Amino acid sequence: MGWMAQSLLATKWAETDPQGMLAYIEKQPPDQQWRLRSAFYTAWAKSDPQAAFVAAKELGDYGAQQNSLQAVIQSVAEKNPQRAIAMAEEMSSMGHRADWIMRSIYQKWANQDLETARASALSLEDGPGKVQALSGALQNWMHEEPYAALDWLDSLPMDGTVYNSRKEVFRNLLNNDFEVAKEYIASKTDAVERREILDHISFGNLAYQKDFEAIQGIYDWIGEVATGQTYDNKVGDLIRSLAQSDPDRAREFVLNLPAGNARMNALGNLAQQLAERDAEAGIAFAMSLAYEDEKQRALSNMSWQIARYGVEKAVSIVSESSDPMVQRQLASRLASEWSQYDQPGALAWAETLSDEQARGQAMQSVYQNWMQSDPEGAFTYLTNSVEEGKQSDYLRSGFQDWSRQDPLAAIEWLDRMPVTMSESQNANIYRTVASNYVQHDPMAASEWIATLDEGPNRDQSVETLVRSITKTDPEAGFYWAETVSDENKRRNTLNQSVQAWVKTDPDAAFEAIKDSNIGAEEKDALYKFVSDAKQNQKN
Numbered sequence: 001m002g003w004m005a006q007s008l009l010a011t012k013w014a015e016t017d018p019q020g021m022l023a024y025i026e027k028q029p030p031d032q033q034w035r036l037r038s039a040f041y042t043a044w045a046k047s048d049p050q051a052a053f054v055a056a057k058e059l060g061d062y063g064a065q066q067n068s069l070q071a072v073i074q075s076v077a078e079k080n081p082q083r084a085i086a087m088a089e090e091m092s093s094m095g096h097r098a099d100w101i102m103r104s105i106y107q108k109w110a111n112q113d114l115e116t117a118r119a120s121a122l123s124l125e126d127g128p129g130k131v132q133a134l135s136g137a138l139q140n141w142m143h144e145e146p147y148a149a150l151d152w153l154d155s156l157p158m159d160g161t162v163y164n165s166r167k168e169v170f171r172n173l174l175n176n177d178f179e180v181a182k183e184y185i186a187s188k189t190d191a192v193e194r195r196e197i198l199d200h201i202s203f204g205n206l207a208y209q210k211d212f213e214a215i216q217g218i219y220d221w222i223g224e225v226a227t228g229q230t231y232d233n234k235v236g237d238l239i240r241s242l243a244q245s246d247p248d249r250a251r252e253f254v255l256n257l258p259a260g261n262a263r264m265n266a267l268g269n270l271a272q273q274l275a276e277r278d279a280e281a282g283i284a285f286a287m288s289l290a291y292e293d294e295k296q297r298a299l300s301n302m303s304w305q306i307a308r309y310g311v312e313k314a315v316s317i318v319s320e321s322s323d324p325m326v327q328r329q330l331a332s333r334l335a336s337e338w339s340q341y342d343q344p345g346a347l348a349w350a351e352t353l354s355d356e357q358a359r360g361q362a363m364q365s366v367y368q369n370w371m372q373s374d375p376e377g378a379f380t381y382l383t384n385s386v387e388e389g390k391q392s393d394y395l396r397s398g399f400q401d402w403s404r405q406d407p408l409a410a411i412e413w414l415d416r417m418p419v420t421m422s423e424s425q426n427a428n429i430y431r432t433v434a435s436n437y438v439q440h441d442p443m444a445a446s447e448w449i450a451t452l453d454e455g456p457n458r459d460q461s462v463e464t465l466v467r468s469i470t471k472t473d474p475e476a477g478f479y480w481a482e483t484v485s486d487e488n489k490r491r492n493t494l495n496q497s498v499q500a501w502v503k504t505d506p507d508a509a510f511e512a513i514k515d516s517n518i519g520a521e522e523k524d525a526l527y528k529f530v531s532d533a534k535q536n537q538k539n
Contacts, residue, residue, distance in 0.1 A: 018040075018051070034067055037067055041068045041071035041072050042071045043075075045071070045072040053076075057069065065096075069096065070101055072087065074104060081105050081106070081117070085120070088105060089129075102129045102136065103135055103136035106121055106132075106136035107140065110139070110141065118152075121137045131161055131164045134161065134165040135169065138153065138165075146184075167200050171200055171201075175205040178206045178218065181206065182221060202237060207238055210245065212245050232260070233265065236262065239254060239269045243270050254267055264297050267301075268297045271285055271298035271301050272305055279313060282305070286302065287323055299326060304333065308337075311337050311338045314330070318330050319353065327353050327354070327355040335365040336369065338366075339366040339369045347370075349362075350362035360390070364394055364397045372402050372406070375413050379413075391418060391420060391421065395429055396428060399432055399433050407440055411437070414429070427456035430457040430460050431460035431463070438468045449461045459484050459489050462483060462484050465480055466480050466481050474498070475512065477496065477497035478494065478501060482494065482516055482518060490522075491522060498513070502532075502533035506534050509526075509530055510527070513526045
């Protein structure tokens with residue numbers, strides 16, 4: 001009742017004292033402001049749309065501004081869609097996405113005047129806004145006269161907008177009406193066009209809340225209209241709905257499918273659905289399968305569901321399994337999830353796993369999270385509790401994940417790695433960190449690499465940097481490659497940079513080679529790239 005009263009108040013207040021209502025909204029709790037603004041700006045736009053629009057534009061908070069602009073435009077669109085379109089375009093110029101609002105405007109307009117709305121949508125500049133406008137203009141027509149609307153869309157000259165609008169139509173109409181989808185696809189004799197339509201249909205949506213026999217009918221139809229990869233993928237989609245409708249019959253159905261990708265997709269999706277309801281039942285199903293590759297596919301598909309719906313129960317099932325594949329496919333994901341909130345418990349469990357491979361993978365998953373939350377403790381554990389031959393694997397996987405998440409924090413701890421690391425192992429970890437850092441921020445990464453002492457760590461990092469920047473800036477790649485101390489690595493990185501550089505500016509590459517401090521033999525090999533490039537240009 002409180003919210004209803006406030007909405008009525010907003011509507012009446014907007015008519016008499018909009019500025020007073022704005023002040024009132026700002027004093028309300030944040031969770032109420034959003035709804036009050038929507039009601040207020042909707043009401044204000046009915047009496048004074050321009051004032052409401054200007055006031056919405058002047059709001060300082062980006063989210064509040066977008067919410068209020070949308071409320072104004074939605075209200076204006078009821079009676080004046082052309083003016084609403086102009087407002088939406090202005091909203092877009094302010095940095096707000098207006099695709100959705102364009103769809104809504106044109107849907108309202110088409111309710112009043114379908115032909116004019118369609119013509120207006122087609123006249124817009126190509127882009128996402130036009131796609132949404134055309135889709136909105138066709139929305140109600142599609143539901144009332146789907147074949148007429150589809151025929152009209154098919155009659156348009158094909159361009160990017162029409163192509164993407166067709167995909168929107170397939171998603172919004174065909175995904176909700178199986179009979180329309182069947183008839184429309186049956187009218188397409190071109191195999192490529194038919195495949196394009198099928199690719200954008202979600203058979204999970206079409207089969208939603210249908211009984212088993214109806215879903216089986218959809219499966220039979222898929223076999224008539226789909227081929228190859230499209231068929232394999234769509235059968236897999238359909239099995240999710242079968243499993244939701246009748247898990248026992250779905251299992252029997254899937255096990256009777258012929259060998260191939262469709263069966264593998266179906267097994268994976270069925271296992272996923274079973275595990276979402278009951279982890280033990282999902283694992284039991286996977287282990288009942290006759291072939292190793294099918295077991296592996298089913299187990300790998302359910303790992304996320306099992307970790308999400310109760311780690312504690314799942315770990316006992318995994319520990320008790322006598323099949324090493326269960327541990328290998330599930331333990332690592334479970335350990336990673338568990339260690340997010342109970343690192344000692346997850347580590348203790350991982351150490352008890354009977355399968356050596358699974359044990360190592362699970363412990364490394366725990367270690368990845370541990371390194372980021374307590375690097376000093378993680379390093380101490382590594383030195384005291386992990387045999388030397390495996391320490392580099394832990395560090396490499398740990399720094400791999402850490403440098404993706406927080407490269408600056410990761411590089412701070414690179415120099416504190418255990419002294420038992422070999423030179424090559426150490427350099428490989430530097431390469432891993434450099435690769436992730438370069439992808440995140442090439443300039444900052446290059447500044448860090450420049451501070452490294454000469455040697456394998458720096459060489460591996462420079463090699464990674466050159467590989468990343470050579471395509472876009474071969475000149476910089478060349479100068480970095482020149483600083484590599486290892487002769488073989490320097491030769492390889494110089495070759496990479498020069499091969500890319502001569503494609504755009506062989507003369508500049510030639511001058512750089514001539515002025516470089518490398519040996520004559522290395523220069524001669526690089527000059528050949530320049531010579532070959534110039535010869536190709538002449539030809």
